[in-house]
Amino acid sequence: xxxxxxxxxxxxxxxxxxxxxxxxxxxxxxxxxxxxxxxxxxxxxxxxxxxxxxxxxxxxxxxxxxxxxxxxxxxxxxxxxxxxxxxxxxxxxxxxxxxxxxxxxxxxxxxxxxxxxxxxxxxxxxxxxxxxxxxxxxxxxxxxxxxxxxxxxxxxxxxxxxxxxxxxxxxxxxxxxxxxxxxxxxxxxxxxxxxxxxxxxxxxxxxxxxxxxxxxxxxxxxxxxxxxxxxxxxxxxxxxxxxxxxxxxxxxxxxxxxxxxxxxxxxxxxxxxxxxxxxxxxxxxxxxxxxxxxxxxxxxxxxxxxxxxxxxxxxxxxxxxxxxxxxxxxxxxxxxxxxxxxxxxxxxxxxxxxxxxxxxxxxxxxxxxxxxxxxxxxxxxxxxxxxxxxxx
Numbered sequence: 280x281x282x283x284x285x286x287x288x289x290x291x292x293x294x295x296x297x298x299x300x301x302x303x304x305x306x307x308x309x310x311x312x313x314x315x316x317x318x319x320x321x322x323x324x325x326x327x328x329x330x331x332x333x334x335x336x337x338x339x340x341x342x343x344x345x346x347x348x349x350x351x352x353x354x355x356x357x358x359x360x361x362x363x364x365x366x367x368x369x370x371x372x373x374x375x376x377x378x379x380x381x382x383x384x385x386x387x388x389x390x391x392x393x394x395x396x397x398x399x400x401x402x403x404x405x406x407x408x409x410x411x412x413x414x415x416x417x418x419x420x421x422x423x424x425x426x427x428x429x430x431x432x433x434x435x436x437x438x439x440x441x442x443x444x445x446x447x448x449x450x451x452x453x454x455x456x457x458x459x460x461x462x463x464x465x466x467x468x469x470x471x472x473x474x475x476x477x478x479x480x481x482x483x484x485x486x487x488x489x490x491x492x493x494x495x496x497x498x499x500x501x502x503x504x505x506x507x508x509x510x511x512x513x514x515x516x517x518x519x520x521x522x523x524x525x526x527x528x529x530x531x532x533x534x535x536x537x538x539x540x541x542x543x544x545x546x547x548x549x550x551x552x553x554x555x556x557x558x559x560x561x562x563x564x565x566x567x568x569x570x571x572x573x574x575x576x577x578x579x580x581x582x583x584x585x586x587x588x589x590x591x592x593x594x595x596x597x598x599x600x601x602x603x604x605x606x607x608x609x610x611x612x613x614x615x616x617x618x619x620x621x622x623x624x625x626x627x628x629x630x631x632x633x634x635x636x637x638x639x640x641x642x643x644x645x646x647x648x649x650x651x652x653x654x655x656x657x658x659x660x661x662x663x664x665x666x667x668x669x670x671x
Contacts, residue, residue, distance in 0.1 A: 280324045280325075280380050280381070280657075280660060281324070281325045281327070281379045281380045281381075282319055282324050282325070282326050282327070282379060282380065282381055282382075282383060282660060283326075283327045283328075283329055283374060283377070283379035283381070283382040283383065283394075283399075284312070284315070284316050284319070284326060284327070284328050284329070284383050284385070285328075285329040285330070285370060285374070285382060285383065285384040285385065285390040285391075285393065285394050286309065286312055286330065286384060286385030286386060286390050287306075287307040287308065287309040287312060287330060287331070287385070287386070287390075288306065288307070288308075288309055288312040288313050288316065288328055288330050289305050289306065289308040289309060289310045289312070289313050289551065290303035290304060290305060290306035290308075290313075290330070290332065290348070290350070291303065291304060291305050291306075291550070292310060292313035292314075292551060293313050293316065293317075293328065293343075293346070293348055296317065296320075296343045296344065296346055297341045297342065297343040297346065297348060298341070298342055298343055301341055303332070303341070303348075303350070304332065304334050306330060306331070306332035306333075306334070306335075306350065307330055307331045307332055307333070307353055310551035311463060311464075311466070311576055312385065313551075314464075314466035314468075314649065315464065315649070315652070315653065316328055316346070317346075318464070318466075318649050318650075318653050319653060319656075320344075320345050320346050322653060322657075323345075324345070325345045325346070325347075326345065326346055326347075327346075327347040327348075327349065327377055327379060328346075328347070328348045328349065329349050329351075329370055329373050329374055329382075329390070329393075329394075330348070330349070330350055330351075331350070331351055331352070331353035331366055331369075331370070331389075332350050332351075332352070332353055333352075333353045333354075333355055335350045335351060335352045335353070336352060337352065338350070338351045338352075338369055338372070338373060340373075340377075347377070349373040349377065351366065351369035351370055351373060352365075352366075352369065353366060354366070359419065359420045359423040359424070362423055362426070362427055363388065363389040363392075363427065366389045366393075367389045367392050367393045367396070368393075370389065370390060370393035370394075371393040371394075371396045371397060374393060374394060374397045374399070375397050378397075378399060379399060380400070380660070380664055381399070381400040381401070381402065381660040381663050381664055382394040382397065382399050382400065382401045382402070383401075383402045383403075383404065383656065383659075383660070384401060384402070384403045384404070384431075385404050385406060386404075386405070386406050386407070387403060387405050387406075387407075387409065387427070387428040387431040387432050387435075388424055388427050388428055388431065389427065391403045391428075391431035391435065392427060392430065392431050395431065395434050395435065399667075400660075400663040400664045400666070400667040401435065401436065401437065401663065402435075402437045402438075402439065402656070402659045402660060402663050403431060403432075403435035403437065403438050403439070404438075404439045404440070404441065404461070405428075405432065405438065405439070405440045405441070405445060405449060405458075405573075406441055406445075406573055406574065407445070407573045408445055408448035408449060408452065408573060409421075409424060409425040409427075409428035409429065409432075410425055410448075410452050411448060411452075411571070412424070412425070413425045415494075415495050415570075415571065416493075416495070429453065432449060432453050432455055433453060433455070436663065436666060437659055437662065437663045437666070438455060438457070438458040438459075439458060439459045439460070439461045439656075439659060440458055440459075440460055440461075440573075441460075441461065441462055441463050441573060441574040441596075442460065442462060442573060442574050442595075442596035442599055442600070443460055443596070443599055444573065444595045444596040444599060445573040445574070445595075445596065446458055446460050448573075459655075459659065461652060461655045461656060461659070462574065462646070462647050462651075462652065463574050463576055463579065463647065463652060464647060464648055464649035464650070464651060464652030464653065465576075465579050465580055465583045465643055465647050465648060465649060466649050467648075467649055467650075468555070469555060469580050469583040469584055469643075470583055470640070470643075470644055470648075472555060472556075472559040472584055473559060473584070473585055474558070474559050474562065474563075474584045474585040474586045474636065482514040482515065483515055483563040483564060483626050484515070484516045484517070484518060484561055484562050484563050484564075485505065485508075485515065485516070485517045485518070485562070485563070485564050485565075485566050485622065486517070486518045486519075486520065486557075486558055486561075486562035486564070486565050486566070486581075486586075487501055487517070487518070487519050487520065487521075487524070487565065487566050487567065487568070488520040488521050488554065488558070488565070488567075488577040488581070489519075489520075489521045489523075489524065489567070489569060489577065490521050490522050490523070491521070491522055491523045492523035492524060492528070492529035492530045492533070493523075494570075495569065495570050495571060496523075496568070496569050496570075497568040497569055497570050497591075497612060497613075498519070498523070498524065498530050498533075498568065499530075499533055500568050500612060500613065500614075500615045500618060501517075501566055501568040501615075501618065502530065502533060502534050502537070502539045502543075503537070503539065503615035503619075504566075504568075504615040504616075504618035504619040504622060505517045505539070505542070505543065505619070505622070506537075506538075506539045506541075507615065507616070507619035508619050508622050508623055508626075509541060509542050511623060512623070512626060513542075515542060515626065516542045516543070516544065517542060517543045517544070517566075518543075518544045518546055518557065518561065518562060519543060519544070519545055519546060519547075520546050520547070520548070520549060520554055520557075521547070521548060522547070522548050523547075524545055524546065524547055525545055525546065525547020525548065526545050526547065527545075528545065528547060530545060531545045555580070555584070558580075558581060558584055558586065559584050562581075562586055563586070563587075563632070564586065564587050564588070564589065564622070564625055564626070564632070565577075565578070565581035565586045565587070565588045565589070566588075566589045566590075566618070566622060567581075567588060567589070567590040567591070567594075567597070568590075568591065568612040568618060569590075569591060569594055569597075569612075570591060570593075570594055570612065570613070571594055571595040572594055572595045572596050572597050573595055573596055574596050574600070575590075575594075575595070575596055575597050575600050578590055578597060578600055578601070578607070579600055579643055579647050581639075582600075582601070582606060582607065582639035582640065582642065582643045583639075583640060583643040583644065583647075584640075585636040585637070585639065585640045586636065586639070587607070587608070587625060587631075587632045587635035587636055587639065588601065588606075588607040588608070588635070588639060589607065589608045589609075589610065589618070589621050589622060589625065590607055590608075590609055590610075590612070591609065591610070591611070591612040592604070592609035592610055592611060592612075593611075594612065597609070600647070601639075601642075602638075602642050605638060605642075606635065606638045606639040606642040606643075607635065607639060608621050608624075608625060608635070
């Protein structure tokens with residue numbers, strides 16, 4: 280099958296699989312997408328990636344073994360002024376020039392609208408609820424994005440959502456009933472690693488992995504909570520990964536202004552392999568204070584590594600991913616006192632950490648494997664192709 284994948288992807292993870300291994304940078308980065316693309320290729324499909332990059336100056340294509348990558352420019356500013364028209368037209372032009380048996384667009388924005396405009400068989404996967412994003416981050420930019428998503432969600436002949444939580448949000452806000460839940464898949468390499476979990480009780484290392492020091496991600500609450508933990512256990516440490524959490528970035532500035540930098544390594548954004556390696560080798564507990572997640576890839580990956588996780592009890596899909604809290608500690612992450620208490624309790628409970636490590640790893644392996652995700656998507660692709668043929 281010739282499958283076109285349209286969406287953000289970390290290009291540096293695909294470059295080694297292309298002829299001459301071109302230096303493409305990270306592009307419009309989303310690391311899991313690269314693993315999904317390579318997974319489909321390894322199952323015998325020819326995969327064409329249609330993506331955007333802020334460093335691209337023109338439309339370019341690169342070939343590899345059963346893999347082609349098509350890249351168009353992604354404007355650094357002004358995209359919403361014409362509802363991403365430049366990006367949509369570039370994507371549509373590439374998709375039309377290189378037709379596929381089926382196009383799979385991730386996110387319900389420019390990638391989905393471009394794919395739907397080609398009139399090829401299309402599967403659209405929703406990764407967020409656009410009206411909820413607008414409500415949490417009100418802005419003209421988000422309003423435009425919500426309008427784009429509404430059009431894609433209504434028009435998509437085949438729509439999937441990454442969690443029951445997200446499916447319910449789409450059903451209630453867009454009255455879209457015919458959609459299938461296909462969770463994100465955790466790459467196999469995660470299960471090949473094993474979190475070290477040294478047997479210390481007072482010198483444990485917490486970690487977080489989030490994109491953006493925003494109110495929704497709630498990183499400030501974690502900083503305050505860790506400050507309280509350090510008052511009682513001064514040898515604990517915290518590693519913070521992701522955009523906004525690097526040296527001199529927003530999280531560091533907040534911590535500096537509030538006297539909370541002690542014991543914290545502001546790592547920032549690192550490569551996917553480096554992230555997995557450091558989490559498995561150095562972290563003992565992952566703390567994810569986000570207020571809402573449509574899926575929660577960082578949590579799923581940490582659980583797959585065997586890391587005990589502390590997360591929000593009302594944070595969207597996280598209770599579902601963590602098996603109703605049986606494979607993680609779920610608390611009210613809005614209040615730093617409650618979050619700090621949960622962190623202290625888990626540090627002082629090695630038996631609980633071991634139990635969570637085992638149950639989390641098994642739960643992710645059994646329910647969120649890459650193999651399961653790709654098998655479900657293959658079924659959607661076949662149905663989309665058949666549906667198109669029936670309507671000719």
